[in-house]
Amino acid sequence: MSTDYGVCLTNYGDVTSPEASIGTAALAEQLGFDSVWVSDHILVPPTFGAEFGDAFLDPFVCLSFAAAETKNVLLGTTVVVVPLRSPFAQAKMLSTLDYLSGGRVVFGIGAGWDREEFDALGIEFRDRGPMTDEYLDIMKTLWAPGVPRFEGRFHQFDGAAFEPKPLQSNLPIWVGGYGKAAINRTLRVGDAWHPSEMPPGEVAALYDDLRARAAGYVPKLTYRMYLRPSDISPAPMRSPQAAFEGDKQALIEYIESYTRALPLTHLVFELVVSSADDLKSGIRHLAEDVLPNVRGSAL
DSSP, X not given: OOBEEEXXXXXXXXGOXXXXXXXXXXXXXXXXXXXXXXOOOSSOOHHHHHHHOSXXXXXXXXXXXXXXXXXXXXXXXXXXXXXXXXXXXXXXXXHHXXXXXXXXXXXXEEOOOOHHHHHHHTOOGGGHHHHHHHHHHHHHXXXXXXXXXXXXXXXXXXXXXXXXXXXXXXXXXXEOOSSHHHHHHHHHHOSEEOOBSOXXXXXXXXXXXXXXXXXXSOOEEEEEEXXXXXXXXXXXXXXXXXXEEEXXXXXXXXXXXXXXXXXXXXXXXXXXXXXXXXXXXXXXXXXXXXXXXXXXXXX
């Protein structure tokens, strides 16, 4: 099986700039990547900001820029923290983006982990799981044909139109996360499980459990991988974000430790660098020097 590849546009931290966000998606498409991705936080509390920086661009706006400068790449979130926004606003932004981009959106989702951010936004942290599940149900209801109706714990509505629908009849949902709740959510509403920062053996064990419990359709397995390519001599970073660092051959071997052990359908790379130039150099390095030498490469 071949694996498709995507790259993060890195809409946060030291790399945040118009130079990093504008033109990077077009470069990724030109180099043969299958998708581009952005991350999500709204308010950055002091603990998080001290480590990763205060800057965080809105994921939906960034993907709108990416959609306008590309024709074919998928446009994904890895991941949106679902409970932090109105489900109606999220559904509208995603359906509009899918409609205008020609059906290219992938909705990567998570329930959230930063209690300080929830507290700052006045959202009950302990309710994040139930809110995520209900908000996803609301969005799927809004995207379905016809006039939506819904009865839930947090929202109820009936009789109001929601148009236009997404161009995709089933807008893909990729569920991020590591534990039982993420697996259960993937089985309930996910088109793919989308973990990160786990050894391949742990991913394999959890995915085997997911497949054993699946009734009928088995969600796909995708993965987000953090890399720091030493061959491009990236500038030092303020962020302590963990990443695998190595030269071309080391990166090939590390990537293959996942692609050979796991039935990955899509691998998303987050380049842990600190400038727009390093981001673009790293994307080119992956496309031209690294991925063509990875077994099963789709490039």
